[in-house]
Amino acid sequence: MRVLRGIIDHPRRGLLALAVFMLVAGLLGGPVAGALNSSGGFVPDDADSVRATERLGSATGRAPSPGLTLLVEGADAARLGDITDRLSGLDGVAEAAPGASSTDDSSRLVLGTLAAGADADDVAKATVEEFADDEDVTVGGRDVAGLQITETVGKDLGRAELLATPLLVVLSLVLFGGRAALLPVVVGITTVLGTFLVLSGVNQLYGLSVFALNLVIGLGLGLAIDYTLFLLSRYREELHRHGPSREAIVVTMQTAGRTVAFSAVTVAAALVTLTVFPMNFLKSMGSAGAIVATVAAIASLIVAPMFFALMGGRLARRSRGDGAEGRWYGFAHAVMRRPGRIAAATAAVMLVLSVPSLRTEWSPIDETVVPTDQSARVVSDRLAAEYAGATTSPITVAVRGDGPEQVAQYAALASEVRGVQPGTEPLSLDDDTWQLVLPTEGRPAGPLAQQAVSDLREIRVDGVDALVAGPAAEFVDQQAAIRDNLPIAIGLMVTLTLVVLWLMTGSVILPVKAVVMNTLTVGVALGALTFVYQDGRLTGLLGYTPNGGVEPTDFLVAAALVFALSTDYGVFLLGRIKEERQKTDSEQEAVATGLARTGAVVTSAALLLAVAIGAFSTSSISFIQQIGVATAVGVLVDAFIVRSLLVPSLMGLLGAWNWWSPAWLRRVHDRIGIREGPSVADDAADERAPAR
Structure with missing residues (x-):
């Protein structure tokens, strides 16, 4: 409270301090955008496929398979030799050699293998630059695809900002009104720069994925708008009651400010569960998401009272908006007149829309996600169309054995695995390490290749230690890591959500209902992903190439985001209902008034956040698109369907039972002392709850 009063009494000093902070954060944190260079991280560092690659690299000094194509x-022999020599002369390239010819002999491949420990992006960039002026050479391969994905994501992020920012500005001017539209701009910039500052420190300790930047900017701007719109709406109410006074600001921060703090905790708690998974991509997205939610709340709670103190009555609405509130009030009562029917119908529709998520199939990140005008994609498409054997997935086995006889025995058993084509003989790399290359039918994500990896890992020969590498093995390891850690992540997310909502409401019923409703919203959002991307719909509009599935780590990020933001809007509504319940004996009146006060705010905030994060859908990289589409669908469904229909119908159906809690748990909650609202009136409200 002392800090709040200091901010209110000295807003200009606060703004000066804020300007200094933004300058420092920009100078120290801004460079983090270029410092995040990890574009992989979709496989655990200790996975068998990674260890196999390290084993082969240690024995040979180079990667197990060519990454440059x-x-x-x-080309004639002389031209082919010149290209091979130029490729082999690049730093980081351990070996270059001519490869296969196309079926009509119109083209030929030159394959480059990286040195062990070489930076794949640096070598890929040097290769692209080296042959940029050679019209007869197209540079591709796995390492070039990784580079072009990273570069394209960076360009797409800039384009998304250019597209979303003007729309957000226009919508903010409409929804905030006049000079009040400055508030989300200041908070948004503070949030992004503050998050960059924190991430620059985190990146020194743990290398973060470059893809986390998309989440920071999209979610940071979205939450900044959400929180400031909620605070401004409440301040305008208090202006009507108290005028442009300190009391109006204090009451706003004690009510809406406390709700914003709870909201940030729920969002951060949901996203931080992604760090349970051992993949750098998910750890980075979870860490960045939790940090940006926390910074957005802190920025809002500091900047908003400064802004209110400076602007005062100039932020008042020209009209009190009673028409909009009256419509929401009447709508809530209409829903609660038939709560059972509306709740059942709404839940049934959401379940139907969630059904596609049950048939989701997984697809890896490969050259097919690269835009069709990029060289790696051109090479990939040409290989599939013009080269024999392009539909096979190479599996590489790093074998350590007591002697060549045991290794030969393993190789013989490996050649009998279903789907494995006759491969090369084991190649001796050093005294106790051999390399076995086994072409496998189908794509890495195909059932044959994945089953072959599993079967190879089941082979047991005395004196032989075999580790399987290759794209199919990496995909298998990724899915295994998700499967092993998913129960922990879900359990942690649900537990944290239940605890935070219990701390806020004192009820055990409301948190459980929130988790159920959030799960329905997540199901609808993920069902949309399957319906669009797996089934190959809207390819012209979204500009992607379907590959028959959904990328699994994106599926998890989208699920965590939708769950977090659903809880976010639930906190906005429940906080106001709880406050109104302290003022009236009617449960339905409290729900209707709470929805009337927050309905327009939540739907407006959802629209703005959908624009901020939905801008991901303009990316030309499909797995970035998927996060934007799923989150936008989830946010809009939650605000316009769940909060408008399902919440009031279930609240009306259960009445005072919504606030039930065992007596002992109620005593614990009372002892903790967390209250909603500017005055302590919970005791009177609790008397209306059913006997516990």
Whole structure:
């Protein structure tokens, strides 16, 4: 309270301090955008496929398979030799050699293998630059695809900002009104720069994925708008009651400010559960998401009272908006007149929309996610169309054995695995390490390749330690890591959500209902992903190439985001209902008034946040698109369907039972002393709850 009063009494000093902070954060944190260079991280660092690659690299000094593929048009032997020599002369390239010819002999491949420990992005960039002026050479391969995905995501992020920012500005001017539209701009910039400052420190300790930047900017701007819109709406109410006084600001921060704090905790708690998974991509997205939610709340709770103190009565609405509130009030009562029917119908529709998520199939990140105008994608498409054997997935086995006889025995058993084509003989790399290359039918995500990896890992030969590498093995390891850690992540997310909502409401019923409703919203959002991306719909509009599935780590990020933001809007509504319940003996009146006060705010905030994060859908990389589409769908469904229909119908159906809690748990809650509202009136309200 002392800090709040200091901010209110000296707002200009506060703004000066804020300006200094933004300058420092920009100088120290801004460079983090270029410092995040980890574009992988979709497989656990200790996975068998990673250890196999490290084993082979240690024995040979180079990667187990070529990562650079140069497609050369109509080259003679001399030209092919020149290209091979130029490729082998690049720093980080351990070996370059001519490869296969196309089926019509119109083109030829030159394959480059990286040195162990070489930076794949640096080598790929040098290769692209080296052959940029060679019209007969197209540069592709797995390492080039990784580079072009990272570069494209960076360009797409800039384009998304250019597209979303003007729309957000226009919508903010409409929804905030006049000079009040400055508030979300200041908070948004503070949030993004503050998060960059924190991430720059985190990145020194743990290398973060470059893809986390998309989440920071999209979610940071979205939450800044959400929180400031909620605070401003409440301040305008208090202006009507108290005028442009200190009391109006204090009451606003004691009520809406406390709700914003709870909201940030629920969002951060949901997103931080992604760090349970051992993949750098998910750890980075979870860490960045939790940090940006926390910074957004802190920025809002500091900047908003400064702004209110400076602007005062100039922030008042021209009209009190009674028409909009009256419509929400009447709508809530209409829903609660038939709560059972509306709750059942709404839940049934959401269940139907969730059904596609039950048939989701997984697809890896490969060259097919690269835009069709990028060289890696051109090479990939040409290989599939013009080269024999392009539909196979190479599996590489790093074998350590007591002697060549045991290794030969393993190789013989491996050749009998279903789907494995006759491969090369084991290649001796050093005294106790051999390499076995086994071409496998189908794509890495296909059932044959994945089953072959599992079967190879089941082979047991005395004196032989075999580790399986390759794209199919990496995909298997990724799915295994998700499967092993998913129960922990879900359990942690649900537990944290239940605890935070119990601390806020004192009820055990409301948190459980919130988790159930959030799960329905997540199901609808993920069902949309399957319906669009797995089934190959809207390809012209979204500009992606379907590959028959959904990328699994994106599925998890989207689920965590939707769950977090659903809880976020639930906190906005429940906080106001709880406060109104302290003023009236009618449960339905409290629900209707709470929805009337927050309905327009929540739907407006959802629209703005959907624009901020939905801008991801403009990316030309499909797995980035998927996060934007799923989150936008989830946010809009939650605000316009769940909060408008399902929440009031269930609240009306259960009445005072919504606030039930065992007596002993109620005593614990009372002892903790967390209250909603500017005055302590919970005791009177609690008397209306059923006997416990």
